[in-house]
Amino acid sequence: MKARPVKWDDEHELLARSRAGDREAFSILAQRHQHQVFTLATRLAGDHDLAADISQEALLRAWRGIGSFRGDARFSSWLYRITVNVAWTQLSRRKRTQHAPLEVVDNVAATPSSFDHPELAFESANLRGRLRRALLRLPQRSRVVVVLRDVYGWSHAQIAEALGISVSASKVRLHRARKRLRTMLENAT
Amino acid sequence: MRLVQSTVCRVSRPLVRLGAVDQKDGNSLVARHAGHCLRCQAERAIEHRIHRTLAAMEGNVIKAPAGLVPGVISSLDASVDYPELEFAKAGERVAIAAAVVGVVSVVAWTLTRRVRSTA
Numbered sequence: 001m002k003a004r005p006v007k008w009d010d011e012h013e014l015l016a017r018s019r020a021g022d023r024e025a026f027s028i029l030a031q032r033h034q035h036q037v038f039t040l041a042t043r044l045a046g047d048h049d050l051a052a053d054i055s056q057e058a059l060l061r062a063w064r065g066i067g068s069f070r071g072d073a074r075f076s077s078w079l080y081r082i083t084v085n086v087a088w089t090q091l092s093r094r095k096r097t098q099h100a101p102l103e104v105v106d107n108v109a110a111t112p113s114s115f116d117h118p119e120l121a122f123e124s125a126n127l128r129g130r131l132r133r134a135l136l137r138l139p140q141r142s143r144v145v146v147v148l149r150d151v152y153g154w155s156h157a158q159i160a161e162a163l164g165i166s167v168s169a170s171k172v173r174l175h176r177a178r179k180r181l182r183t184m185l186e187n188a189t
Numbered sequence: 190m191r192l193v194q195s196t197v198c199r200v201s202r203p204l205v206r207l208g209a210v211d212q213k214d215g216n217s218l219v220a221r222h223a224g225h226c227l228r229c230q231a232e233r234a235i236e237h238r239i240h241r242t243l244a245a246m247e248g249n250v251i252k253a254p255a256g257l258v259p260g261v262i263s264s265l266d267a268s269v270d271y272p273e274l275e276f277a278k279a280g281e282r283v284a285i286a287a288a289v290v291g292v293v294s295v296v297a298w299t300l301t302r303r304v305r306s307t308a
Contacts, residue, residue, distance in 0.1 A: 023265055030258045038253035043246070052254055059261045127242050150243040178206075185239070 015075060018066050026066065030059050033076055037083050043147045044087040046136045054090055058083040084148065084162045091140045127185075134184040142177035149174050198228050205229045206236045 011032075017025035037058055041051035061082050069078055135143055144163065148154040149170075154162075156170045163170070201219040223229040 023262060026265075027258060027262050030261060034253040034257050035250045038257065039249070039251040042251050048254075052257060055253060055257055056261055056264075059258070060264065063261070063265060127238065128246075131239065131242055132246075146243070150240060151246045153244065153247070182206075182236075182239070 011075060012071075015066070015069070015071065018063075019069070026063055029075070030062075033079055034059070036076060037079060040080060040083050040147075040152070041087055043135070043151065044084065044144050045091060046140075046143065050090065050094070054083065054087045057090070058086045061086060080152070081162055084144075088144065088163055091144070130185055130188050131181075134181050134188065137184060138177055138180060142173055142180065145170055145173040146177045146181065150178075197222055198226060198232075201229060202232060205232050 011029070014025045014029050018029060034055065038051055038055045041054040041058070042048060045051045045054055058079065062079055065082070069075070135146065138146065145159060148159050148162070149156070156167045156174075159165075159170045160167045165173075201222055204219045205223050223233060
């Protein structure tokens with residue numbers, strides 16, 4: 001009997017095969033989500049090398065835990081949660097304060113601006129750059145909360161669960177971080 | 190009058206900022222003040238822009254290093270299957286616990302016998 005061909009564009013099938021131990025299927029899934037995982041890791045860690053370590057560990061953990069993934073949430077959300085957990089653990093372990101050169105993190109294709117006016121577009125790009133730099137200067141604990149809440153739109157409950165802190169602690173950290181971010185932006189102008 | 194205005198602005202600023210980001214109406218007095226105060230409206234606009242810019246960052250994807258996934262897959266090939274490893278670890282733990290229980294019960298039995306024989 002001939003084996004059924006894999007539909008590589010079907011995520012459910014890839015997941016089912018990965019759960020059954022098919023490494024090729026998992027490899028396709030990992031390739032599909034690697035950039036998003038790496039982007040999140042870079043934003044949380046502020047360092048490309050560390051982000052690569054975090055991404056690798058997150059994908060490994062995903063492979064180990066894929067049997068327990070029930071499919072209630074989206075696979076990408078589940079993978080994001082794992083990435084945040086790994087990043088949080090590694091950041092707490094390393095307690096680094098130095099970060100990679102900012103150009104590395106800034107080297108991202110700019111999204112098209114909603115402004116038609118060139119001056120406003122420039123101002124918007126300028127703000128984006130300043131915000132990225134300010135984010136990297138935030139203490140890690142604060143940065144993680146700002147990134148998860150303001151960039152990825154996580155709820156405080158989700159942040160609290162992922163980081164193992166209370167909802168009110170998440171709120172307090174976010175409030176302080178935003179305040180600090182704003183001060184940094186004001187000082188940078 | 191200007192002094193009063195600036196004090197009100199200073200008090201309401203955090204609430205205006207919070208309202209701008211979390212889309213909350215907040216205090217009605219603050220909302221009423223912000224409706225007339227250009228300074229607070231500017232504050233709200235800046236906060237909106239910062240929040241929008243942060244939210245737009247999600248769409249900016251940073252390319253992962255080329256060797257990321259091949260590295261993960263090769264380390265999967267090199268390692269023992271994790272479920273088996275977990276099972277082995279669990280078995281090891283049960284064996285250690287059984288040994289400890291055994292030693293403790295032998296010691297307890299010996300001590301009890303000695304106490305009984307001396308009594």
